[in-house]
Amino acid sequence: MTLRLYNTMTRQVEPFTTLDPGRVSLYTCGPTVYNYAHIGNFRTFLFEDVLRRWLEASGYEVFHVMNLTDVDDKTIKGALATGAQLRDHVQPFIDAFHEDRRYLRLLDAHAYPRATDFIAPMIALVEDLLGKGIAYRGDDGSVYFAIGRFPAYGRLSRLDTRELKAGAGGRVSTDEYAKEDARDFVLWKAAREDDERVGAAWDAPFGRGRPGWHLECSAMALDLVGTRYGRDVLDIHAGGVDLIFPHHEDEIAQSCAHTGEPDFARVWMHGEFLTMAGTKMSKRFGNILTARDLREEHVEASAVRMLFATTHYRQKLDFTDEALASAREGTRRLGEFDARMSQATEATTGAFDPLALVLDDEFTAAMDDDLNTSQALAALFEAARAGNRALDAGDGPTAAFRSAWTRATTVLQVLPNSGRFAVAVEAAGESTWTEQSPDDPTAQFAWANWWAAQRLAARQARDFAESDRIRSLLDRHGWEVRDNRDGTAMVQRK
RNA sequence: GGCGCCGUAGCCAAGUGGUAAGGCAGAGGUCUGCAAAACCUCCAUCACCGGUUCGACUCCGGUCGGCGCCUCCA
Known part of the structure; x- marks a missing residue:
C-alpha cells in the first residue's frame, strides 16, 4: 500500500515518490499579508497541513516551507494609506496569521520566508535569466520574462489548449506597453515614487525596483530547499487552484529556465475553493469569513477541520452554518468516545484487537488514496461506534487500538479541545x-x-x-x- | 468566446462497470426514577434524455442547472 497523489501537471493520481529516500521537500504558497486571511485561504492551508501530517505519519521527514508575500501592490497600497513603512505595516498581519493558524492547529512550517528578506537571491535569479537571454529589460526599466523563449511554457495550465478571452488584448495597462509580448510577465518592477515612500524599492544591477510576485517563490524555494537538501527541484509544491495560472506557471518558467531542470516540482497539488452562498470567497465579493470571526464565535478548530475533512480537497465546498454545526456535532461524538476510551482500563486482548486492524487499514487506505479524508473519517466514525459497543460490553481498549486511534485523530485533528467531556x-x-x-x-x-x-x-x-x-x-x-x-x-x- | 469542474437521501458528502461509505437531522427501540450519553433498527437507486454493455450511478453523446479559471486572488 503506497501513497498516491493527484498531480496537476499530469492530471492524474500517481504513486508518490521522493527525490531522496524518506524525505520530502514541501513548498506551499502562503498568504499575502495585506489583511487577515479568510477561511477560504485557510482551507488550502488546512489541506496542506493534512498532507504534511499524513506524510509524517507515513514515516517521511518533511521540510515544509511556507512563504509570506509581504511586498506587492496591496501591501504597498496599505502602507501608503497608513503612512507606515512596508515592513512595519505588514507585521501585524503576519502576527495575526500565526495566531490564526495556531488556533486552527496548523503545524509550524520549518520556514516562513518573507519576500523582503530574500531580495538578494531574487536579484541573482533575475541576473541569471538576463544573462541567459530569457529575460529582458523593458522600456519602463522593469525586467520581464520572455515566455516565447521558454518553449515549455504553459504545461501546467495546459495553455496550449486555451485561447485568450476575446477582447482581452484591449485591456493593456501602462507597464504592458513595455513588453515584447503581452503574455510576458514581470520579474522585477521598476521603482515608482510610491514604492520608495514605503521602503519597497531595492537596488539591483538592472535597476532599482521591487520583485514581481512570482519571483519570490522560485528564489526562496530554491534557496531554502537547496540549502537544506541540496536540491533544486521540489518534491511537492502546493497551493490553491487559482494559483495554477499564472502564478505556478510562471514559477516553473523562471525556475526551470534558471536551473535547467525539466521540473520545478515533481508533484503539483492544488486545493479547491471554499465558497460561501455558492460563490468563491473573496475580498472582492465581500463574502468573507475570517478565522478570527470563527474564534470570536467560539467555533472550535476541530469543527472547522471536520467540516473541511468531510469534503475531498479537490472538491468545492460551500461553507454554511448548518454544515459547520453538523461537523461540530460529529466532533462531539468522536470526542465523547475518545474521553470515554481514555478513562477506560486498558486490556491486552478482546474486541478492540480486530478493531485496531480495521481502523488502521481503512484509514491508511483512504489517506493513501490522494488524501481521501471523507473515507478516512468514515473509518474513524465506524471505529468509534464499534468501540462504544465494545466498551458497553465491558471490553477495554488495547494499546494497538489506542495507537491507531491516536494516529488517525492526530492527522485529521478532529477531536475537540479536552476538558469538555464526561x-x-x-x-x-x-x-x-x-x-x-x-x-x-x-x-x-x-x-x-x-x-x-x-x-x-x-x-x-x-x-x-x-x-x-x-x-x-x-x-x-x-x-x-x-x-x-x-x-x-x-x-x-x- | 476558450479551458475545466460539479449535479448522489431533508442537509453535508464518499464511491464506482455488477444493484449505493460516513456524518448531521428525523422516526422507533434498549438503558434510565426522569433526562442525557451510548447502542440497535429504519430512512436514496445516484439532474434529465438517448447510446454502448449480459449489466451503468459509474463509459460515450446530448439537454438542463450550478460553479471555477482565462485578470490581483488560497
Whole structure:
C-alpha cells in the first residue's frame, strides 16, 4: 500500500515518490499579508497541513516551507494609506496569521520566508535569466520574462489548449506597453515614487525596483530547499487552484529556465475553493469569513477541520452554518468516545484487537488514496461506534487500538479541545459550596463536582425532586450530568 | 468566446462497470426514577434524455442547472 497523489501537471493520481529516500521537500504558497486571511485561504492551508501530517505519519521527514508575500501592490497600497513603512505595516498581519493558524492547529512550517528578506537571491535569479537571454529589460526599466523563449511554457495550465478571452488584448495597462509580448510577465518592477515612500524599492544591477510576485517563490524555494537538501527541484509544491495560472506557471518558467531542470516540482497539488452562498470567497465579493470571526464565535478548530475533512480537497465546498454545526456535532461524538476510551482500563486482548486492524487499514487506505479524508473519517466514525459497543460490553481498549486511534485523530485533528467531556463524579470533599458558582475555572470544576455529588446522594436516597433541582442548577452553569451504569459523570457544555 | 469542474437521501458528502461509505437531522427501540450519553433498527437507486454493455450511478453523446479559471486572488 503506497501513497498516491493527484498531480496537476499530469492530471492524474500517481504513486508518490521522493527525490531522496524518506524525505520530502514541501513548498506551499502562503498568504499575502495585506489583511487577515479568510477561511477560504485557510482551507488550502488546512489541506496542506493534512498532507504534511499524513506524510509524517507515513514515516517521511518533511521540510515544509511556507512563504509570506509581504511586498506587492496591496501591501504597498496599505502602507501608503497608513503612512507606515512596508515592513512595519505588514507585521501585524503576519502576527495575526500565526495566531490564526495556531488556533486552527496548523503545524509550524520549518520556514516562513518573507519576500523582503530574500531580495538578494531574487536579484541573482533575475541576473541569471538576463544573462541567459530569457529575460529582458523593458522600456519602463522593469525586467520581464520572455515566455516565447521558454518553449515549455504553459504545461501546467495546459495553455496550449486555451485561447485568450476575446477582447482581452484591449485591456493593456501602462507597464504592458513595455513588453515584447503581452503574455510576458514581470520579474522585477521598476521603482515608482510610491514604492520608495514605503521602503519597497531595492537596488539591483538592472535597476532599482521591487520583485514581481512570482519571483519570490522560485528564489526562496530554491534557496531554502537547496540549502537544506541540496536540491533544486521540489518534491511537492502546493497551493490553491487559482494559483495554477499564472502564478505556478510562471514559477516553473523562471525556475526551470534558471536551473535547467525539466521540473520545478515533481508533484503539483492544488486545493479547491471554499465558497460561501455558492460563490468563491473573496475580498472582492465581500463574502468573507475570517478565522478570527470563527474564534470570536467560539467555533472550535476541530469543527472547522471536520467540516473541511468531510469534503475531498479537490472538491468545492460551500461553507454554511448548518454544515459547520453538523461537523461540530460529529466532533462531539468522536470526542465523547475518545474521553470515554481514555478513562477506560486498558486490556491486552478482546474486541478492540480486530478493531485496531480495521481502523488502521481503512484509514491508511483512504489517506493513501490522494488524501481521501471523507473515507478516512468514515473509518474513524465506524471505529468509534464499534468501540462504544465494545466498551458497553465491558471490553477495554488495547494499546494497538489506542495507537491507531491516536494516529488517525492526530492527522485529521478532529477531536475537540479536552476538558469538555464526561468526567466521573467523585465523592464530595470536606468543603461545602454555595449555589454561587466561582469564577476560577479550577474552582468551578470542584464546585460542579461537589454539587453533582450532592445530587447523586439525593438520587440514591430517591429524592428525585432535589436531584432534579440540582441538575437544573448545574445546567444553568453549563454542566450536564449523566447517570450511567458505571456511575455518574458530568460534562461541561459551551 | 476558450479551458475545466460539479449535479448522489431533508442537509453535508464518499464511491464506482455488477444493484449505493460516513456524518448531521428525523422516526422507533434498549438503558434510565426522569433526562442525557451510548447502542440497535429504519430512512436514496445516484439532474434529465438517448447510446454502448449480459449489466451503468459509474463509459460515450446530448439537454438542463450550478460553479471555477482565462485578470490581483488560497
